[in-house]
């Protein structure tokens with residue numbers, strides 16, 4: 001396993017500046033590259049203000065902040081990358097742009113340098129193929145905001161060596177992050193499982209089972225820090241819809257996005273940042289329920305009654321079980337990812353697999369079959385769930401389910 005003495009970051013936008021801050025804060029020298037001097041300086045100011053905030057909060061002294069900030073260099077060239085052990089790219093979410101960055105880097109960095117990508121959804125395997133060092137290319141998926149969110153998904157491409165994976169896991173730990181190993185699949189782990197839940201919320205709203213506030217209130221009552229519609233307004237409805245379509249392309253019918261959110265994106269309702277999303281933040285837009293009603297009559301979707309929040313949770317649990325079935329991550333890492341990446345309620349076990357154990361896997365199967373009858377094939381239970389039940393591993397009540405219960 002290699003040690004990281006110096007890191008490089010490409011792109012100093014929302015994610016890149018947060019990542020460079022985290023690295024310097026951890027005492028590791030870091031160089032951040034932007035497209036021009038002006039943007040590089042802007043990234044420097046963003047990072048400096050993150051330090052200023054820490055000082056103001058009394059978390060570190062001014063001296064300490066200065067020492068750590070001195071570990072950061074910003075630049076508009078690749079020259080200072082001649083001695084970096086890892087580069088994390090956080091440029092625009094565009095495969096060609098990312099490949100170009102990695103190809104340009106080849107001439108400047110040492111042979112052993114790891115190329116990590118912070119992509120949310122692009123093929124890491126395709127990026128690896130485009131470099132001269134496919135075994136050293138890996139996904140390192142930070143969550144927003146990078147200085148706060150502990151989770152990092154470490155995602156090997158098909159070609160990535162075990163040494164690269166282990167080095168990046170250790171490096172993430174040295175940044176006081178919580179790395180989990182995730183096999184490459186559309187949406188990776190956390191966004192994939194979260195999207196199954198969010199999409200179910202959108203279907204319930206489209207079908208008129210409940211209004212947005214009622215669904216959000218049910219989520220908060222369950223223990224979530226905020227409801228799915230408040231969350232998507234925070235994250236950006238445009239971003240959410242894009243991810244939803246990537247998952248649809250990857251998984252097909254099971255992940256077909258409820259067409260409701262596309263409608264509001266068409267109207268520029270991108271969420272809080274745009275003054276309107278699912279909710280209105282003072283822009284004076286039409287209530288989402290009215291849009292849902294119009295869409296129902298246009299598409300011939302019948303109105304439903306009797307909203308049950310389990311509809312969202314069973315969708316999430318089933319997707320989590322599918323990731324386990326596909327060996328995308330370990331049982332522990334799936335729950336840890338959902339806890340650290342989405343704030344899965346601790347009061348409900350802290351993760352979807354533990355929550356399934358608490359409910360009882362036979363109960364999860366029963367609800368899945370009922371929902372399948374009512375809402376369709378996307379609730380079809382996985383064979384892994386049935387296997388656990390066949391083994392008599394029903395969860396907490398039998399002492400064993402996805403976890404051991406002593």
Ligand SMILES: NC(=O)c1ccc[n+]([C@@H]2O[C@H](COP(=O)([O-])OP(=O)(O)OC[C@H]3O[C@@H](n4cnc5c(N)ncnc54)[C@H](O)[C@@H]3O)[C@@H](O)[C@H]2O)c1
Nearest residue numbers: 011012013014015016033034035090091092093119120144
């Ligand atoms: N924003 C999020 O919540 C989030 C979360 C996880 C992952 N990501 C991923 O992180 C990456 C960056 O996202 P972002 O939100 O920070 O984007 P952003 O648009 O805020 O920042 C991208 C930056 O990259 C710079 N850039 C582009 N080409 C460059 C080049 N050749 N050299 C140097 N700099 C270059 C741009 O000037 C820009 O400042 C994307 O792949 C995105 O999918 C984003």
